[in-house]
Amino acid sequence: xxxxMQNPRHLVRRRGQEARLRCSPMKxxxxxxxxxxxxxxxxxxxxxxxxENIIDESGMPKERFSAExxxxxxxxxxxxxxxxxxxAAYFCASSSQGQGSExxxxxxxxxxxxx
Amino acid sequence: GDSVTQMxxxxxxxxxxxxxxxxTYTATGYPSLFWYVQYPGEGLxxxxxxxxxxxxxxxxxxxxxxxxxxxxxxxxKGSVQVSDSAxxxxxxxxxxxxxxxxxxxxxxLTVIP
Numbered sequence: 223x224x225x226x227m228q229n230p231r232h233l234v235r236r237r238g239q240e241a242r243l244r245c246s247p248m249k250x251x252x253x254x255x256x257x258x259x260x261x262x263x264x265x266x267x268x269x270x271x272x273x274e275n276i277i278d279e280s281g282m283p284k285e286r287f288s289a290e291x292x293x294x295x296x297x298x299x300x301x302x303x304x305x306x307x308x309x310a311a312y313f314c315a316s317s318s319q320g321q322g323s324e325x326x327x328x329x330x331x332x333x334x335x336x337x
Numbered sequence: 338g339d340s341v342t343q344m345x346x347x348x349x350x351x352x353x354x355x356x357x358x359x360x361t362y363t364a365t366g367y368p369s370l371f372w373y374v375q376y377p378g379e380g381l382x383x384x385x386x387x388x389x390x391x392x393x394x395x396x397x398x399x400x401x402x403x404x405x406x407x408x409x410x411x412x413x414k415g416s417v418q419v420s421d422s423a424x425x426x427x428x429x430x431x432x433x434x435x436x437x438x439x440x441x442x443x444x445x446l447t448v449i450p
Contacts, residue, residue, distance in 0.1 A: 331380055
């Protein structure tokens, strides 16, 4: 009965490289959320996806960031041409419902470090 | 827009001390309110929640009451333990707007023996 699984746990990239973060939601969950946690800041919402659809991406930077949640496989958060300011902990959460759901289950996060 | 303001940390307490972490919110309508806890190296876990005014959420000795008149949801525990050392996040959710959660900045709690 695995929870939300994120990998890798730690990711190191040099400036200009691409970062791909993966998230497998809990079994039976079709709603996925990505959050970013910067040092000394709270969790900032980035994007909310359902299977094959982006529902709300109001928290995503307009450039270099993209997210997908394909019909098969994990959700992917992709950051192109990373910069030092992208260094943060990225958390994925899932829920079994969309609107009206009141409980998110979080993964352990991916710590991205950009050198 | 909707937002959550949390008491800044870090907070250091001796074991068995009384804990209060303040949280106030700004929201339209009637949000649900939550406290999440993050232990070192882990993701967030739901600690407790309240879905309407005057509701009290409780779990593991922690309590928080949804106060609409003061737009607050302060977290309290009467006697903290070393194992309570973690980061605590206050959050709100407007279920009717796509289930987006808004989190506070988190309050780090360290309990010393």
